[in-house]
Amino acid sequence: MPRTTTMTVRLSGPLSDFVATNVSGDGSYENVSEYIRDLIRRDKERVEREAFYRLKAELTHAFAAPESSYKPLTAAEVIARNRT
Known part of the structure; x- marks a missing residue:
């Protein structure tokens, strides 16, 4: 079952006005929750x-390297390298 989180957000001034403009009869969203979900x-x-x-x-850069620069590594060596 998906987790649901309830949040309270306080807005004032220009931010509140902006949200009100987007959540209205002429706005793009029916309610504030819909607007916030879309932003997220x-x-x-x-x-x-x-x-x-x-x-x-990163992959483009790696594949552009000359073949002679490659060296064989075991999975354990790659894991150890990535832990540092």
């Missing part, structure tokens, strides 16, 4: 996308 989903996607591009850049 988008932020999660951004974090995952950034991690993917960092990994992609």
Whole structure:
């Protein structure tokens, strides 16, 4: 069963006005909870996308290295190297 968390957030001034504009009859969201969930989903996607591009850049760099620079390693050596 998915875990549910209840949160209380206090906003005032321009932030409160901005949320009210987005959560209204003319806004994009029916309620504040829907708006917050969408913001969190988008932020999660951004974090995952950034991690993917960092990994992609690292792999691109590694595969661009000349074959002569590779050396065989055992799984235990890779694990030990990554722990440091």
